[in-house]
Amino acid sequence: MSDPPRPPGMPEPEFQQALAAFRTIVGQNAVLVGDGAAEPYLDPFAPGDAHTYEASAIVMVSNVEQLRAVLGVANRFGVPLWSVSTGRNFAYGGAAPRLKGSVVLDLQRMNRIIEINETLGYALVEPGVSYYDLYQALQARSIGLWLDPPAAGWGSVVGNTLERGFGTTPYGDHAAMQCGMEVMLANGEIVRTGMGAMNGNQDWQVFKAGFGPSYDAMFMQSNFGIVTKLGIWLMPKPEGYMLCNYKFRHDADLESIVETLRPLKFDDTIQSNAVIESAVRWAAGVSTRKQWYDGPGAIPEPAMETMTRKLGIGRWNLRFCLYGPQALVNARRDVIHQRFSSIADAELTESPYTHANVEPKGGGDRSQVGIPNLDAFNLLNWRGGSGAHIDFSPVCAPLGRDAVRQYRMIRERAAHYGFDYYGGFTAGPRSMHHIFAAIFNRDDPAQARDASELLKTLINDFGAAGYGQYRTHLAFMDLAASQYDFNAHALMRMSESIKEALDPNGILSPGKQGIWPKKTKERD
Amino acid sequence: MKTGRREFLATASLAVTCMRTSWPAQTMLWSPTLSSDQVALGHALTIVFDEHVADSRAFAVRSRAMGARVVPLGSDLGVLWFERLIPLASSPGNTIAGLTTHASAFLLTRFAQGIGLRVAQRTADAHAGPDTLVMWQLVANGARTCS
Numbered sequence: 243m244s245d246p247p248r249p250p251g252m253p254e255p256e257f258q259q260a261l262a263a264f265r266t267i268v269g270q271n272a273v274l275v276g277d278g279a280a281e282p283y284l285d286p287f288a289p290g291d292a293h294t295y296e297a298s299a300i301v302m303v304s305n306v307e308q309l310r311a312v313l314g315v316a317n318r319f320g321v322p323l324w325s326v327s328t329g330r331n332f333a334y335g336g337a338a339p340r341l342k343g344s345v346v347l348d349l350q351r352m353n354r355i356i357e358i359n360e361t362l363g364y365a366l367v368e369p370g371v372s373y374y375d376l377y378q379a380l381q382a383r384s385i386g387l388w389l390d391p392p393a394a395g396w397g398s399v400v401g402n403t404l405e406r407g408f409g410t411t412p413y414g415d416h417a418a419m420q421c422g423m424e425v426m427l428a429n430g431e432i433v434r435t436g437m438g439a440m441n442g443n444q445d446w447q448v449f450k451a452g453f454g455p456s457y458d459a460m461f462m463q464s465n466f467g468i469v470t471k472l473g474i475w476l477m478p479k480p481e482g483y484m485l486c487n488y489k490f491r492h493d494a495d496l497e498s499i500v501e502t503l504r505p506l507k508f509d510d511t512i513q514s515n516a517v518i519e520s521a522v523r524w525a526a527g528v529s530t531r532k533q534w535y536d537g538p539g540a541i542p543e544p545a546m547e548t549m550t551r552k553l554g555i556g557r558w559n560l561r562f563c564l565y566g567p568q569a570l571v572n573a574r575r576d577v578i579h580q581r582f583s584s585i586a587d588a589e590l591t592e593s594p595y596t597h598a599n600v601e602p603k604g605g606g607d608r609s610q611v612g613i614p615n616l617d618a619f620n621l622l623n624w625r626g627g628s629g630a631h632i633d634f635s636p637v638c639a640p641l642g643r644d645a646v647r648q649y650r651m652i653r654e655r656a657a658h659y660g661f662d663y664y665g666g667f668t669a670g671p672r673s674m675h676h677i678f679a680a681i682f683n684r685d686d687p688a689q690a691r692d693a694s695e696l697l698k699t700l701i702n703d704f705g706a707a708g709y710g711q712y713r714t715h716l717a718f719m720d721l722a723a724s725q726y727d728f729n730a731h732a733l734m735r736m737s738e739s740i741k742e743a744l745d746p747n748g749i750l751s752p753g754k755q756g757i758w759p760k761k762t763k764e765r766d
Numbered sequence: 767m768k769t770g771r772r773e774f775l776a777t778a779s780l781a782v783t784c785m786r787t788s789w790p791a792q793t794m795l796w797s798p799t800l801s802s803d804q805v806a807l808g809h810a811l812t813i814v815f816d817e818h819v820a821d822s823r824a825f826a827v828r829s830r831a832m833g834a835r836v837v838p839l840g841s842d843l844g845v846l847w848f849e850r851l852i853p854l855a856s857s858p859g860n861t862i863a864g865l866t867t868h869a870s871a872f873l874l875t876r877f878a879q880g881i882g883l884r885v886a887q888r889t890a891d892a893h894a895g896p897d898t899l900v901m902w903q904l905v906a907n908g909a910r911t912c913s
Contacts, residue, residue, distance in 0.1 A: 282879040286872070328880075350880070374844055395844055396877070603841055616843050622869035626898045628889065629868050685889075 246276055247298050247343040249322050250762075257298070260319040264301045264345075267311040272351075275299035283329060283346050285338040285716070287630035289682070289694035295338040295716050297324065297346040304351040306470050310430040312347065313468075316749040317428065322762075323347040324751050325468050327369035327401030330394065333633040333679065334405070335716035340753035341762070347468070350398075356471065357447075360385045364421065364447040366473050369400040373614040380476075387476035388612030390414050395614025400472045404462045405713060408668055408675060410610045412565065413477045414515035415670055422446040423458050424471035428745035433457075433467070447473035463713070464737070465751035466744050477612065480565035482597050484575060485607050489556030491587040496558055496649060497642030498585045500667070500674075503560070504640040506581060507671045511574055514610055516562040518645075518674075519666040521546060524555045526624040526664055526681070527606070527617060540657040556589065563610040568595045621664065627683030631664075632693055632717075634700045636709045638676040640669055645676070651703055652678045659696040660689075675712060701725065716753075723756025810835055812854055814846075814864030814874065821899055825865040839870055847877045855883060855904060863903040871900035878904040 248257045265273045274280065275298070283300060284292040301323075303309045316323050322344040329337025329348065337346060353370030358379060365376060365387075373395045380387055390409035392402050406417040413419050423435045436452035437445040450456065461467050490499060499518055506512045522541065525534070535545040550557060560582075564571045572595070579590050593602070602608055605617020622629030634652065638644050645667060653663040656678070665678035680696050682689035697718055701711065705725035714722040726733055737757045741748070748759020811834040815826035826836040840846050854860045855878065864874065868889070875885040887902035 282876075286876075330876075374848060378848070396873075605842075608842075614844060616873055619869045619873055622872055623867050623898070627868070629872075629898075 246280060247293075247296055249298055249320070249343045249345070250341065252320065252343075256319055257321075260315055260321050261299060263315040263319075264299075264312060267315065268301060268303055268308050272302040272304075273299060274302075280346070283326075283337040283348075285332075285336040287332055287336065287632060287684070288338070289630075289632050289680075289690045289697070289715070289717065292338070294342060295335065295340065296342055297337075297339050298343045300346045300348055302348045302351050306352075306426060306432065309347075309349075309352075309426055309468065309470065310432075313426065313428060313430050313749065316345070317747050320747055320761075321345055321749060322752045323749050324754075325349060327398030327404075328372055328396070330397045331401065331405060332394065333631050333715065334713060338716060340716050340719060340751070344752065349468075349470075352470065355379050358383065358385055358387070358476075359447065360387060362448055363387055363478055364473055364475050365389075365399075366422070366447055366471055367399050368471055369398055369469065371399050372396055373399060373402075377612070377614050386479040388413075388479050389474075389476055389614075390416065390419070390612065391609050391614035392416070393609070393618035395609075395616055399474055400469055403472060403474060404469060406462055408515065408670075410515045410517055410561075410606075410668065411477055411563070411612055412513040412515075413475060414668070416474070417459070417462055419475040420458060420462075420472060421448065421450050421475055422471075422473035423461060423469050425461050425467040425469050427467045428747065428750050432470070435461075447475075460740070463755045465754040465757055466740055468750065479598050479612075481567050482565075482571065482595050483611055484564045484571045484595050485593040485602060485610060486560075486562050486564065486575070486578070487591055487593075488560040488582055489554075489589040489591075490558040490560070490585060491550075491556055491589075493557045495556075495585055495588070497646045499558055499560060499582075499642075500640055500645045500669075501642040502581050502585065503669055506578055507640065507669055510671070511577055512562050513565055513574075514563045516560060516669045517606075517666060518669065519559045519561070520663055521550050521555055521557050521559070522624075522662045522664045523621075523666050523679075524559050525549055525553055526621040528553065528620070530626065531624050531662070532626060539660050540653075540662045561606060561610070571595055621679060621681055624662075624664070624681050625683050625689075627685045629681060630684045630690075631679040631681045632697055632715045633713075634678045634680065634697055635711050635713045636676050636704050637712050638667060638674040638709070640672065640674050645674070647707070648676050648704070648709065651707070652676075652700060655696060655699055655703065656680070659692045659699075661693070661696060719753060720756045810854070810860050812837055812851070812860065812862045814839060814851070814862065814866060814870075816866045816870060819867065819899065822865045839866065843870060843873050847874065851877075852881070855881065861904065863901070865899055865901045868898050868900050871902045875902055875904070 280297045283297050303312055322341050324339030324344040325347040326337045328350050349369035352368040354368045355371055357366040373391045376389050376399055390411045390413040392407045392409050403416040403420050408414050422438045425433045435458050437443045437449050439452055461469055534549040535541045564574045582588055582590055605615040608615045638648050656663050661680050664681055667674040667676050680693040682693040701721050710725050711722045741757055742760050748761045752759050752762050813826055813829040813834045813836045816822040817838045830836045884905040887900055889900050
């Protein structure tokens, strides 16, 4: 095993002094270095050598006092830190830092659920609180609120919200459901946003803006501060729900599905985020690729037909959930059903109306009623071996023509590199997240390399076509950011100015979302 | 490390034996019928298996015959981890191992690493079927591993 990396440009003696100072603050056992200590923080889905993004050490803080002291040391020695909440940002880099040799600042020990307010429907949590933790707390206290879990329920509520993750209930836009933050700036100062800026105010988690400029979004997908508390709105538990699952037989149905769906989402007839899943995405949850095709290249058409027929799924599959009193749910169902019935050969099915206390079985269904789960990881079995995936995540307007264009662009490029189109659209009222996972076997270097090349190609293709990503893997952050090029990258220049003003030593998450500190840019 | 299916299943069986010997001599392997109080006081080997995978079921049957407690993955791996495996992993004298698909192995070993356990694992392409199976063992830091 090679020696662990050091922060770039930092002599070993200085690094050792910094580590000693960190140990003084957080304790011997909360600083992990050497002897494979950083191994669990490597990206398990790296499309190539995971050590390209290897941390030099890990520092685990338990409270804001420790955090402030750690930032002080980092400023003094110029140690780049990479903050993670629970470090499960898998498919986008996991816990690994963008800049090799950074010290991962692990916040998972800051795991208090500070408040759950049933009357006003929110929770205030620290970064180490996972969706499972919050769910268990809601259950244990019999609180009539639902959270909105992302596909991977073991992640951090704070982390996922800051990455603008999403789920499939009506509260599925996590960033939009965030209200109030506590942030530690690089100089150790604590700031509270919105109403939290006022001593004694009780409205921190119910009114976002406060007075004057609103900064919450500035701390999402950025490296301007470390969020230490975050308010998240929770959905009132409905009386009951109805899970709907529509199957569309033809590949060409996508445009009609999106065009039919848009007005129903727009006017809130469909309350939840609605998910349009390709056949492969559905199949990967319940089967493996070898069952249908074991040759090179993307699954050919005859095998696709066999797969959809035997699994009883559509080429496109739409799932959503309706909530409320039975009469209202039935009324919504009837309208939706009538609209989609115009699509030829569509199979429109729904579960019986179910009381909210009754839990569904499947992972996707459980997510729609606020229960975290991990079924989405079944895709790791799709290609066999050490399954991994990296995701390409462009934003798509809820227009049939855009959805079809994006789908074809990805499908054709993916096939060229030997990948199946494992993709789908999660539709909110005015936009869709189009998520494509390049699934590969990490034991096969050629597959991993092809996945990486495919992602680069797609980012460039989509940029040329005027489409941008909402999120990306560490390896592509610079490339994805460079697509946002209006007025010669004016947005990035503004981000760099803010970075320089708030973090002049460039210690916070260098390179996050393509935002590099001035000193790193000058050095490199 | 990769092996063929036949060799792998034999190895998996041996691994259970190895896990037994990696514990102190007084270690006993309890049957699944023990009360929770008894389990809390003693040592136990728990084998996690995937009830949907034939080789995993076979492994569980063999392990149970050797005295291990066997636990199915069930419908929610997170619930399994938080409600059943964390209490076992957190009490001295328990070891947890399994023969599962790669996805389940990935999730459980990541959970384990999150609470400071070390992980030993080996992979086999099950040539008779579509699933790649992974045998894994969660090891408290300082304990000896078989791999």
